Amino acid sequence: MKHATSTDTPPRRLRADAARNQQRIVAAARELFADHGLEITLDDVAERAGVGVGTVYRRFANKKELIAEVFDQHMVDFADAADQAMREPDPWLGLVEFFEHACRHLATNRGFGEVMFELEEDPVRFAELRDRIRPAVGAIVDRARAAGVVHSDITTTDFFALIHMVNAFAEFAGPVNSAVWQRYMAITLNGVRTDAVPRQPLLVDPLTDTEVEQAKAAGCLGRRR
Incomplete structure (x- = not known):
């Protein structure tokens, strides 16, 4: 033995x-x-x-394989956040919860947008990962629309576009003010809500003229690099 x-x-x-x-x-x-x-x-x-x-x-x-794995993990996080939002009894609060999660995730994660751009070169895998979360986000939007708390013509595609709009401003302002994206997230939510829910308060001040110029300068420097 x-x-x-x-x-x-x-x-x-x-x-x-x-x-x-x-x-x-x-x-x-x-x-x-x-x-x-x-x-x-x-x-x-x-x-x-x-x-x-x-x-x-x-x-x-190689790094591309690792990028794909990281993006996959991000999609898991988004799916978990969407499930949590659907468990919120109030459809408006569930939508706000997920919208804030998505905006915060993008605004505070410098590489996520770059990871998305990199993976777009592999459209099949990108579509597979994107489609894992799209139905859950659609359910959040549909529920809010059915409850009459967002305008009836707001779609899932609009919701994704609005998240990316907030992220675009977060990227612009990030070098001088890493929190101001929250103001524009609130403004965006106020734009899609109906009168059935109260307005989101604007708790963060806008960029000053000086900060706008500094952000422009930082953006130009980043592009030259």
Whole structure:
């Protein structure tokens, strides 16, 4: 009979280790993409994750594969947020909750928009991931519309477009004011609501003239780079 030696490692333990390493790698990549955008390397990811570079390359052959995995995780987060919004008994509050989650996620995550742009080069995968969340968002909008708390002609496509409009302003203003996007999120919600619900308060001041000029200058500098 063959006895197990100290060098024997059960396959199950290997799979568990690999799964933990992948979780650490993806979590590290999400943090780095959020802070620095896509201008990072797999070496950077390995260092942040606390694993060897070879471990990263065993899980992901290149950065594009890692980008796709990170985007997939973001879609899971959005789907969870949509489910949570549907559990809110008040259709308007559920819509506001999801809209704020989406706007905050985009506004505070520098790399997410870049990840989306990168994945658009793979239209099949991009469509698969997008379509995972679209029905849930549609249900949020449909429920709010049926309850008479948003205008009857507001569609799911409008809702996605409005999120990206807020994100566009967040990108513009981010270098000088990282919170002002919340003002324009409230203005946007006020534009789609009916008189059945109260207006969103504008709790954040607008950009000053000086901040607008600074944001323009920062944008020009970023494009030159």
